[in-house]
Amino acid sequence: MKSIRIGTRNSALALWQAREVARHLQNNNYLTEIVPIVSSGDKNLNQPLYSLGITGVFTRDLDIALLNDEIDIAVHSLKDVPTLLPQNIEMIAYLERDFPQDILIRKESAKNKELHELKLATSSLRRRAFWLRHFPNTEFSDIRGNIQTRLQKLEDGNFDATILSLAGIKRMKMEIDYEMLPVMIPAPSQGVIAVAGHSDKPEINEILKQINHKPTQICVEIERNFLSTLEGGCTAPIGAFAEIIEDQIRFTAALCSLDGKNCIAIDENFEYNPEENFGERFAKVVLENGGKELMTEIKSQI
Ligand SMILES: NCc1[nH]cc(CCC(=O)O)c1CC(=O)O
Numbered sequence: 539m540k541s542i543r544i545g546t547r548n549s550a551l552a553l554w555q556a557r558e559v560a561r562h563l564q565n566n567n568y569l570t571e572i573v574p575i576v577s578s579g580d581k582n583l584n585q586p587l588y589s590l591g592i593t594g595v596f597t598r599d600l601d602i603a604l605l606n607d608e609i610d611i612a613v614h615s616l617k618d619v620p621t622l623l624p625q626n627i628e629m630i631a632y633l634e635r636d637f638p639q640d641i642l643i644r645k646e647s648a649k650n651k652e653l654h655e656l657k658l659a660t661s662s663l664r665r666r667a668f669w670l671r672h673f674p675n676t677e678f679s680d681i682r683g684n685i686q687t688r689l690q691k692l693e694d695g696n697f698d699a700t701i702l703s704l705a706g707i708k709r710m711k712m713e714i715d716y717e718m719l720p721v722m723i724p725a726p727s728q729g730v731i732a733v734a735g736h737s738d739k740p741e742i743n744e745i746l747k748q749i750n751h752k753p754t755q756i757c758v759e760i761e762r763n764f765l766s767t768l769e770g771g772c773t774a775p776i777g778a779f780a781e782i783i784e785d786q787i788r789f790t791a792a793l794c795s796l797d798g799k800n801c802i803a804i805d806e807n808f809e810y811n812p813e814e815n816f817g818e819r820f821a822k823v824v825l826e827n828g829g830k831e832l833m834t835e836i837k838s839q840i
Pocket residue numbers: 615616617618685701702703704705706727728729730731
């Protein structure tokens with residue numbers, strides 16, 4: 539049998555994630571081959587992502603390679619994938635989520651500062667707003683690039699700390715001190731590796747389904763339905779996290795104003811029912827409780 543061509547971005551993290559998907563497929567006795575593809579999201583590093591005006595900067599080039607039959611499947615960090623997929627592209631498998639949380643990393647010279655004294659670097663509207671919700675007088679600078687670049691910028695730059703995803707740090711095996719940030723709600727689908735396939739390739743997609751982790755799929759579908767119902771194509775400070783605890787789902791989520799002063803939050807426990815779109819239901823609760831006006835305000839500010 540021919541080997542499965544696994545498309546990936548060529549950052550260290552993306553390659554690690556692609557090898558992880560390859561390992562799962564090899565465990566099921568399939569041959570694999572990794573095909574790195576340079577993405578335009580990686581080429582354009584001077585502007586924050588939300589200001590590039592297009593969604594899917596990280597995924598577009600892999601989508602094109604998939605549609606052009608240069609690769610059979612594409613591996614993504616699910617949180618970078620827009621909720622609306624291009625025609626003929628389907629998300630087929632999700633690997634088990636390991637570390638959904640955000641963490642704080644500070645440089646040595648800031649190690650004795652209080653949290654509210656830190657000057658932070660992040661380009662994420664969510665991380666900024668959720669931090670400001672607790673520490674409203676914080677100064678921020680933008681920071682872009684892959685994890686290694688950001689940590690280098692932290693050493694060189696005029697700020698004390700940055701916020702990153704724990705999953706990325708763990709996957710890169712970085713020996714680095716970090717602090718957990720229980721005040722932050724993760725981005726929808728943070729920490730999840732997802733595999734996309736072409737709708738016209740049912741044989742490959744059947745193979746992919748064998749490595750799907752169903753509990754992770756259930757959780758990220760709730761988070762992403764919540765996100766897509768709220769956003770309608772715009773980027774806003776939205777956190778959403780679902781986890782399965784015994785036989786219940788715990789869902790925590792919030793939409794915040796850019797300055798973090800106004801947050802509409804959800805915290806629910808419920809029994810899973812595949813017939814019900816919980817993400818949409820909770821997003822409607824947010825929209826009806828001031829979220830609609832808040833989204834209009836955010837859209838006018840970014
Ligand atoms: N937006 C960049 C990005 N996309 C995926 C990860 C790490 C893996 C993940 O969180 O799923 C990161 C780095 C970060 O947010 O710190």
